[in-house]
Amino acid sequence: xxxxxxxxxxxxxxxxxxxxxxxxxxxxxxxxxxxxxxxxxxxxxxxxxxxxxxxxxxxxxxxxxxxxxxx
Amino acid sequence: xxxxxxxxxxxxxxxxxxxxxxxxxxxxxxxxxxxxxxxxxxxxxxxxxxxxxxxxxxxxxxxxxxxxxxxxxxxxxxxxxxxxxxxxxxxxxxxxxxxxxxxxxxxxxxxxxxxxxxxxxxxxxxxxxxxxxxxxxxxxxxxxxxxxxxxxxxxxxxxxxxxxxxxxxxxxxxxxxxxxxxxxxxxxxxxxxxxx
Numbered sequence: 001x002x003x004x005x006x007x008x009x010x011x012x013x014x015x016x017x018x019x020x021x022x023x024x025x026x027x028x029x030x031x032x033x034x035x036x037x038x039x040x041x042x043x044x045x046x047x048x049x050x051x052x053x054x055x056x057x058x059x060x061x062x063x064x065x066x067x068x069x070x071x
Numbered sequence: 072x073x074x075x076x077x078x079x080x081x082x083x084x085x086x087x088x089x090x091x092x093x094x095x096x097x098x099x100x101x102x103x104x105x106x107x108x109x110x111x112x113x114x115x116x117x118x119x120x121x122x123x124x125x126x127x128x129x130x131x132x133x134x135x136x137x138x139x140x141x142x143x144x145x146x147x148x149x150x151x152x153x154x155x156x157x158x159x160x161x162x163x164x165x166x167x168x169x170x171x172x173x174x175x176x177x178x179x180x181x182x183x184x185x186x187x188x189x190x191x192x193x194x195x196x197x198x199x200x201x202x203x204x205x206x207x208x209x210x211x212x213x214x215x216x217x218x219x220x221x222x223x224x225x226x227x228x229x230x231x232x233x234x235x236x237x238x239x240x241x242x243x244x245x246x247x248x249x250x251x252x253x254x255x256x257x258x259x260x261x262x263x264x265x266x267x
Contacts (some may be wrong), residue, residue, distance in 0.1 A: 032191040041191055
Protein backbone atom coordinates (compact mmCIF):
# COMPACT_ATOMS: atom_id res chain seq x y z
CA UNK A 1 0.00 0.00 0.00
CA UNK A 2 1.37 3.41 -0.94
CA UNK A 3 2.17 5.65 2.03
CA UNK A 4 0.65 9.07 2.09
CA UNK A 5 -0.07 11.99 4.33
CA UNK A 6 -3.40 13.66 4.53
CA UNK A 7 -4.75 17.11 5.28
CA UNK A 8 -8.14 15.68 6.10
CA UNK A 9 -8.11 16.61 9.79
CA UNK A 10 -6.98 20.16 9.03
CA UNK A 11 -9.60 20.62 6.28
CA UNK A 12 -12.31 19.15 8.50
CA UNK A 13 -11.36 21.49 11.35
CA UNK A 14 -11.44 24.48 9.00
CA UNK A 15 -15.05 23.63 8.15
CA UNK A 16 -15.85 22.99 11.83
CA UNK A 17 -17.00 19.52 10.91
CA UNK A 18 -17.04 16.41 13.11
CA UNK A 19 -15.75 13.03 11.94
CA UNK A 20 -19.29 11.68 12.04
CA UNK A 21 -20.58 14.55 9.87
CA UNK A 22 -17.96 13.92 7.21
CA UNK A 23 -18.61 10.16 7.38
CA UNK A 24 -22.32 10.80 6.83
CA UNK A 25 -21.64 13.13 3.88
CA UNK A 26 -19.42 10.68 2.02
CA UNK A 27 -21.35 7.54 3.03
CA UNK A 28 -18.79 5.72 5.18
CA UNK A 29 -18.43 4.87 8.88
CA UNK A 30 -16.67 7.16 11.35
CA UNK A 31 -14.04 4.45 11.84
CA UNK A 32 -13.06 4.84 8.18
CA UNK A 33 -12.58 8.60 8.59
CA UNK A 34 -10.42 7.98 11.70
CA UNK A 35 -8.21 5.59 9.74
CA UNK A 36 -7.99 7.99 6.82
CA UNK A 37 -6.92 10.83 9.08
CA UNK A 38 -4.20 8.66 10.59
CA UNK A 39 -3.01 7.61 7.12
CA UNK A 40 -3.78 3.97 7.93
CA UNK A 41 -6.15 3.39 5.05
CA UNK A 42 -5.67 4.04 1.37
CA UNK A 43 -9.13 5.04 0.11
CA UNK A 44 -10.77 4.09 -3.16
CA UNK A 45 -10.70 6.68 -5.92
CA UNK A 46 -14.44 7.26 -5.48
CA UNK A 47 -14.10 7.93 -1.75
CA UNK A 48 -11.11 10.23 -2.30
CA UNK A 49 -13.06 12.21 -4.90
CA UNK A 50 -16.16 12.37 -2.68
CA UNK A 51 -14.07 13.72 0.22
CA UNK A 52 -12.33 16.26 -2.00
CA UNK A 53 -15.73 17.45 -3.29
CA UNK A 54 -16.94 18.00 0.28
CA UNK A 55 -14.04 20.39 0.87
CA UNK A 56 -14.23 21.90 -2.62
CA UNK A 57 -10.65 21.06 -3.52
CA UNK A 58 -8.68 18.59 -5.61
CA UNK A 59 -7.90 15.04 -4.43
CA UNK A 60 -4.17 15.81 -4.31
CA UNK A 61 -4.89 18.70 -1.92
CA UNK A 62 -6.39 16.24 0.56
CA UNK A 63 -4.18 13.19 0.08
CA UNK A 64 -0.50 13.87 -0.48
CA UNK A 65 1.60 11.05 -1.85
CA UNK A 66 5.44 11.22 -1.69
CA UNK A 67 5.68 11.72 -5.49
CA UNK A 68 3.65 14.89 -5.13
CA UNK A 69 6.18 16.31 -2.67
CA UNK A 70 9.13 15.70 -4.99
CA UNK A 71 7.58 17.59 -7.91
CA UNK B 72 -46.87 6.16 10.54
CA UNK B 73 -44.66 3.34 11.77
CA UNK B 74 -41.09 2.62 10.75
CA UNK B 75 -41.76 0.10 7.97
CA UNK B 76 -44.44 2.41 6.47
CA UNK B 77 -41.93 5.27 6.47
CA UNK B 78 -39.47 3.14 4.54
CA UNK B 79 -42.14 1.77 2.16
CA UNK B 80 -43.58 5.20 1.38
CA UNK B 81 -40.36 7.13 0.86
CA UNK B 82 -40.42 8.50 -2.69
CA UNK B 83 -36.65 8.64 -3.22
CA UNK B 84 -36.21 5.10 -1.87
CA UNK B 85 -38.93 3.75 -4.15
CA UNK B 86 -37.28 5.44 -7.13
CA UNK B 87 -33.98 3.81 -6.22
CA UNK B 88 -35.67 0.41 -5.87
CA UNK B 89 -37.29 0.84 -9.29
CA UNK B 90 -33.91 1.76 -10.80
CA UNK B 91 -32.35 -1.28 -9.15
CA UNK B 92 -34.85 -3.53 -10.94
CA UNK B 93 -33.96 -2.20 -14.39
CA UNK B 94 -32.39 -4.96 -16.46
CA UNK B 95 -29.95 -2.81 -18.47
CA UNK B 96 -27.81 -1.93 -15.43
CA UNK B 97 -24.24 -3.10 -15.21
CA UNK B 98 -23.10 -5.05 -12.16
CA UNK B 99 -21.26 -2.04 -10.74
CA UNK B 100 -24.23 0.27 -11.24
CA UNK B 101 -26.54 -2.22 -9.54
CA UNK B 102 -24.10 -2.54 -6.67
CA UNK B 103 -23.86 1.24 -6.26
CA UNK B 104 -27.66 1.57 -6.24
CA UNK B 105 -28.00 -1.24 -3.67
CA UNK B 106 -25.51 0.61 -1.49
CA UNK B 107 -27.47 3.85 -1.88
CA UNK B 108 -30.71 2.04 -0.97
CA UNK B 109 -29.13 0.68 2.22
CA UNK B 110 -27.82 4.11 3.25
CA UNK B 111 -31.11 5.85 2.43
CA UNK B 112 -33.12 3.22 4.34
CA UNK B 113 -30.73 3.61 7.27
CA UNK B 114 -31.32 7.37 7.34
CA UNK B 115 -35.12 7.01 7.18
CA UNK B 116 -35.27 4.27 9.81
CA UNK B 117 -36.31 5.76 13.15
CA UNK B 118 -35.03 2.93 15.35
CA UNK B 119 -31.93 3.60 17.51
CA UNK B 120 -28.67 3.01 15.70
CA UNK B 121 -26.27 0.14 16.35
CA UNK B 122 -22.70 0.27 15.06
CA UNK B 123 -21.40 -2.41 12.73
CA UNK B 124 -18.79 -3.31 15.32
CA UNK B 125 -21.41 -3.89 18.01
CA UNK B 126 -23.49 -5.96 15.60
CA UNK B 127 -20.40 -8.04 14.78
CA UNK B 128 -19.68 -8.56 18.47
CA UNK B 129 -23.24 -9.77 19.10
CA UNK B 130 -23.02 -12.08 16.05
CA UNK B 131 -19.72 -13.51 17.31
CA UNK B 132 -21.16 -14.20 20.79
CA UNK B 133 -24.34 -15.78 19.37
CA UNK B 134 -22.46 -18.03 16.92
CA UNK B 135 -19.85 -19.02 19.49
CA UNK B 136 -22.50 -19.95 22.07
CA UNK B 137 -24.35 -22.13 19.52
CA UNK B 138 -21.01 -23.66 18.51
CA UNK B 139 -20.25 -24.58 22.13
CA UNK B 140 -23.73 -26.10 22.44
CA UNK B 141 -23.18 -28.18 19.30
CA UNK B 142 -19.84 -29.42 20.62
CA UNK B 143 -21.41 -30.36 23.96
CA UNK B 144 -24.20 -32.31 22.22
CA UNK B 145 -21.63 -34.08 20.02
CA UNK B 146 -19.53 -35.03 23.07
CA UNK B 147 -22.59 -36.15 25.03
CA UNK B 148 -23.35 -38.74 22.34
CA UNK B 149 -19.87 -40.27 22.66
CA UNK B 150 -19.25 -40.56 26.41
CA UNK B 151 -19.56 -43.29 29.01
CA UNK B 152 -22.99 -43.84 30.48
CA UNK B 153 -21.55 -43.14 33.96
CA UNK B 154 -20.84 -39.55 33.00
CA UNK B 155 -23.97 -39.01 30.96
CA UNK B 156 -26.00 -37.32 33.74
CA UNK B 157 -23.33 -34.73 34.25
CA UNK B 158 -23.11 -34.06 30.51
CA UNK B 159 -26.90 -33.93 30.18
CA UNK B 160 -26.95 -31.26 32.88
CA UNK B 161 -24.20 -29.35 31.08
CA UNK B 162 -26.15 -29.58 27.80
CA UNK B 163 -29.30 -28.33 29.54
CA UNK B 164 -27.45 -25.34 31.02
CA UNK B 165 -25.89 -24.63 27.63
CA UNK B 166 -29.31 -24.84 25.93
CA UNK B 167 -30.73 -22.25 28.36
CA UNK B 168 -27.69 -20.04 27.77
CA UNK B 169 -28.06 -20.44 23.99
CA UNK B 170 -31.73 -19.45 24.07
CA UNK B 171 -30.94 -16.42 26.23
CA UNK B 172 -28.08 -15.27 23.98
CA UNK B 173 -30.08 -15.87 20.78
CA UNK B 174 -33.05 -14.02 22.27
CA UNK B 175 -30.81 -11.09 23.15
CA UNK B 176 -29.28 -11.11 19.65
CA UNK B 177 -32.66 -11.23 17.88
CA UNK B 178 -34.00 -8.48 20.17
CA UNK B 179 -31.02 -6.24 19.46
CA UNK B 180 -31.13 -6.77 15.69
CA UNK B 181 -34.86 -6.10 15.49
CA UNK B 182 -34.94 -3.15 17.88
CA UNK B 183 -31.97 -1.35 16.31
CA UNK B 184 -30.96 -0.31 12.82
CA UNK B 185 -27.51 -1.64 12.00
CA UNK B 186 -25.04 0.80 10.49
CA UNK B 187 -24.45 -0.13 6.83
CA UNK B 188 -20.98 -1.32 5.87
CA UNK B 189 -18.55 0.71 3.79
CA UNK B 190 -15.50 -0.05 1.64
CA UNK B 191 -13.21 -0.49 4.66
CA UNK B 192 -15.61 -2.84 6.43
CA UNK B 193 -16.02 -4.90 3.23
CA UNK B 194 -12.26 -5.16 2.86
CA UNK B 195 -11.89 -6.22 6.50
CA UNK B 196 -14.73 -8.75 6.16
CA UNK B 197 -13.04 -10.38 3.16
CA UNK B 198 -9.73 -10.55 5.06
CA UNK B 199 -11.44 -11.90 8.18
CA UNK B 200 -13.29 -14.51 6.13
CA UNK B 201 -10.10 -15.76 4.54
CA UNK B 202 -8.15 -15.89 7.83
CA UNK B 203 -11.05 -17.68 9.55
CA UNK B 204 -11.30 -20.39 6.88
CA UNK B 205 -7.56 -21.09 6.88
CA UNK B 206 -7.36 -21.04 10.69
CA UNK B 207 -10.13 -23.63 10.96
CA UNK B 208 -8.61 -25.84 8.24
CA UNK B 209 -5.24 -25.76 10.04
CA UNK B 210 -6.99 -26.44 13.38
CA UNK B 211 -8.88 -29.42 11.94
CA UNK B 212 -5.77 -31.01 10.42
CA UNK B 213 -3.71 -30.40 13.57
CA UNK B 214 -6.42 -31.90 15.79
CA UNK B 215 -6.81 -34.90 13.46
CA UNK B 216 -3.04 -35.43 13.40
CA UNK B 217 -2.77 -35.26 17.21
CA UNK B 218 -5.76 -37.60 17.58
CA UNK B 219 -4.34 -40.18 15.18
CA UNK B 220 -0.82 -39.97 16.62
CA UNK B 221 -1.56 -40.09 20.35
CA UNK B 222 -4.61 -42.36 20.52
CA UNK B 223 -5.26 -45.99 19.66
CA UNK B 224 -7.22 -45.00 16.56
CA UNK B 225 -4.80 -44.79 13.64
CA UNK B 226 -7.62 -43.82 11.30
CA UNK B 227 -10.54 -41.45 11.79
CA UNK B 228 -13.93 -42.92 11.00
CA UNK B 229 -16.95 -40.82 10.11
CA UNK B 230 -20.59 -41.72 10.38
CA UNK B 231 -23.50 -39.52 9.26
CA UNK B 232 -23.93 -37.97 12.69
CA UNK B 233 -20.23 -37.05 12.98
CA UNK B 234 -20.27 -35.48 9.50
CA UNK B 235 -23.42 -33.50 10.38
CA UNK B 236 -21.99 -32.19 13.66
CA UNK B 237 -18.65 -31.44 12.00
CA UNK B 238 -20.30 -29.39 9.25
CA UNK B 239 -22.48 -27.52 11.76
CA UNK B 240 -19.43 -26.85 13.96
CA UNK B 241 -17.41 -25.65 10.98
CA UNK B 242 -20.08 -23.18 9.85
CA UNK B 243 -20.70 -21.88 13.39
CA UNK B 244 -17.03 -21.59 14.33
CA UNK B 245 -16.27 -19.91 11.01
CA UNK B 246 -19.04 -17.35 11.54
CA UNK B 247 -17.92 -16.64 15.12
CA UNK B 248 -14.27 -16.37 14.15
CA UNK B 249 -15.00 -14.21 11.10
CA UNK B 250 -16.89 -11.68 13.25
CA UNK B 251 -14.16 -11.64 15.91
CA UNK B 252 -11.44 -11.23 13.30
CA UNK B 253 -13.42 -8.43 11.71
CA UNK B 254 -13.46 -6.62 15.07
CA UNK B 255 -9.73 -7.17 15.42
CA UNK B 256 -8.94 -5.95 11.89
CA UNK B 257 -11.27 -2.99 12.33
CA UNK B 258 -9.81 -2.02 15.72
CA UNK B 259 -7.04 0.42 14.67
CA UNK B 260 -7.50 3.87 15.97
CA UNK B 261 -11.03 3.34 17.19
CA UNK B 262 -10.68 2.58 20.87
CA UNK B 263 -8.87 5.75 21.90
CA UNK B 264 -10.72 8.12 19.61
CA UNK B 265 -13.48 10.36 20.68
CA UNK B 266 -15.63 12.29 18.26
CA UNK B 267 -13.56 15.28 17.16
